[in-house]
Amino acid sequence: MHMADALLSPAVGGAMWVVSGGLVAYSAKKVREEADDRKIPLMGVLGAFIFAAQMINFTIPGTGSSGHMGGGMILAILLGPYASFLVLASVLTVQALFFADGGLLALGCNIINMGFFTSFVAYPLIYKKIMGCGHDKKRLLLAATVAGVVGLQFGAFGVVLETVSSGISELPFKAFVLLMLPIHLAIGLVEGLVTSGVVSFVMAARPEILTAAAERTPLGVSVKSAVLGIAAAAVLIGVALSWFASANPDGLEWAMLRTYGKEELETKGKVHDLLASLQKKTAFLPDYDFKKVGTDPEAGTNTGEVKVEAAPVRKAAWPAVDVGTSVAGLVGGSLTLVMALLAGFGLKRRKVAS
């Protein structure tokens, strides 16, 4: 469930970068404060372990299909929230860099979706609460499964929110939620089973590893307040950035519509004139977004709640598109592409020749 750059708006991607960057810095500080040098190589090789274990396919119980594990919860159990968050963030970074899983701009989103919810929500608030300090296997199964499911549900919901508030995909919020959550319910169940299986193996073979892990991860009030703080920060930054983006002539017309409202658009203030002229310069399909957005009053300024449900569009709201412009766009686009490629080849030829 990696978010992709292609589906992101800069406001959403940027907000998630800021939030996840802050979290990385905060976790790094916490890990440094723990002053456990042993953890440095341990975190590194455990990150590599996640890759290694993900390589192995297994049959999912009760079905014929096969899958592989995620491993976030195992990391949290072994390392505690801060270190496991750093490890997950590093794993996602490597995936973004080497496999182009997700993408660089989407990295912030992915770190929040997969790292934050596992390390800072599902682990401390669910797993720890159910598990307590005991070593009971039935409890472990319950705790790991519930935490696995909740973590993934949050993550999937994050993907939906980020995609919908970016406004690139047309998928309506409700349908997307109905698509993502059930799938991730199943994935979460399997992940919970894997977590409890692997952890109980370690419990039986080398219980001291788990005891040591539990001891060196003191969990106080700080996690809860961190969670709340981060949620608040995410919303604030999202609002600020989307406002900033919409206040800029940046092609994010939909956001502008939401911010200024329909009436002001129709009055065609100076800002709008400027925007329109700029937009004519920049857009392939001029005036594409001046469709009627419906009249729902609750259209907020918060990117978090923008809905992209195809609003009832009146044909008249669409200005006639100049076919000539479109053809020009097609011809020009192809030519530019060819030129870009030729420039590249030219560069290569020159190199070979020299």
Next chain:
Amino acid sequence: MNKLGENLVDIGYMDTLAAGDSPLHRLDPRAKIFTTFLFLVAVVSFNKYEVSALVPFFLYPVFLIFAGELPAGYLAGKILVVAPFAILVGIFNPVLDRQILFHIGSLGISGGWISFLSILMRFVLTVSAALALLSITGINSICEALARSGVPRPFVVQLLFLNRYIFSLTGESERMSRARSLRSCSHKAMNFGIFTQIAGHLLLRTFDRAERVYQAMLCRGFDGHIRVVRYSRIGRREIAFMLVWAVLFVVFRFVNISLILGQTVTGLLK
């Protein structure tokens, strides 16, 4: 071995690419990362129906690939491998947004198809630029750049160690699952119980390895800080690289070169 296993082969190959010696490879990694981010932001900042204005942006990945002497076909293959998610989500656009925007001949093109095409182009642009960045820079230089740009040290060190031990550990897991499949008659994926055993074993070995690595570090005077060797610096070439591309991105962003070119050509034809 699943998709991830096959992908790991790529890490080795991309490391080899990053060890190349083109002028692009020699640039300070910070300049390359900065420029690539400008590129990404510029690309994704277009509205969702934008297609033609995105085209000039292909110049950047194409430049990186050719000037960095990277194998274009190989990178294209990698882009295809990760395409499904973007396609999966994007394909709903034509279904949901059927407003006809214009006609080519008698064929009506809906807004959904335009925005789907835009998503695909964004996808190719962003992914190719990211892959090219890695192939001309290498993960270690990226880490060096991160450390020098103020990214918290524990995270940078984490990335370095992770990258260092991916091969050792995936090798181990591959050998374990091969040993298991040699002793089982079916070729199917292993059953769940065996998987947790193997993963558990692997985890224990990982702990042992971490302990040995830690000892090796102690033996060479480790005191809790990893010091990174500094190689490169920002000089005139770096500044020129960043400036030229930044100006180009701004121009591409606000002037639709494709459209102007197309209008000129179609105008001439008339």
Next chain:
Amino acid sequence: MSHHIVEAEKLHYSYPDGTVALADISFRITHGESVALVGENGAGKSTLLQHFTGCLLPSEGILKVGGLTVDKENLAAVRRAVGMVFQNPDDQLFMPTVFEDVAFGLLNLGIHEAELEGKVMGALETVGAAHLKGRPPYRLSQGEKRAAAIAGVLAMSPDILVMDEPTSSLDPMSRRRLINLLKTFQHTKIIATHDLDFAMELCERTIVIHKGCVTADGPTGEIFSDDELLKRSSLEKPHLFYNS
């Protein structure tokens, strides 16, 4: 010079779970000696080696390295004096490139810039691995890895070299190269090994460890001619012994 002396007196070590790994170890190794530590698997060789670098501290008895008692206070100085080459070079080469790995210890000693470069390259040249400097460790052959690991240790100019199974998983050529290289070193050398030919060739003295105790300590030639001792310690005669 006392820096190069290693002295153990009635060393005893048991693991936290109660397993006794070292029961009674005493010896004195002096300046410039090359000593082979031999014994069956689980005899306690690796546990003993970990004591030399203070990664484990004796439960009872005293270990002195270069005149310093190995304890918590002296750890830094002890690790400065002892260079440890691990059995698996992958555990030892943890930095991203060979150059950086060799530089790791030097940077910890506070050596920078030109001096750093000089020392790193000097160490790499000594082991014949200068051309590997930019390579990531996981892309080296076993022999190259071994050489790089030794360079990392040499760069810190230790007085005493401790090696754990240096010839394991080396092909014959790499093994030969390693032997020739080690012959040129002036350090006090303590080498744990199963490769008895290697011990014959390189070490004038051999200490036999069996079930955590020193069962024999003397000139290598004498040790390997004592059939009764070899049998008792689960060892066998090296081939070189018959040929020489």
